[in-house]
Amino acid sequence: MTILYVVIALIVGLVAGFFLARKYMETYLKKNPPINEDMLRMMMMQMGQKPSEKKIRQMAQSMKNQAQK
Structure with a gap:
């Protein structure tokens, strides 16, 4: 009976740990x-482009919007 409790506690701990780690990440x-x-x-500089602030902010905003979806 004790072994059964240990196995159940281990399974519950693994499931809870998974969801907590996922939420944290x-x-x-x-x-x-x-x-x-x-x-x-x-x-952009490594690709040989001269980035303007407007273009950089647009790209950052579009990436932020895409990450929220």
């Missing part, structure tokens, strides 16, 4: 997006 990525304006600027 979602909130972390919302607060710290993986790509910011500085990274966009560097990527």
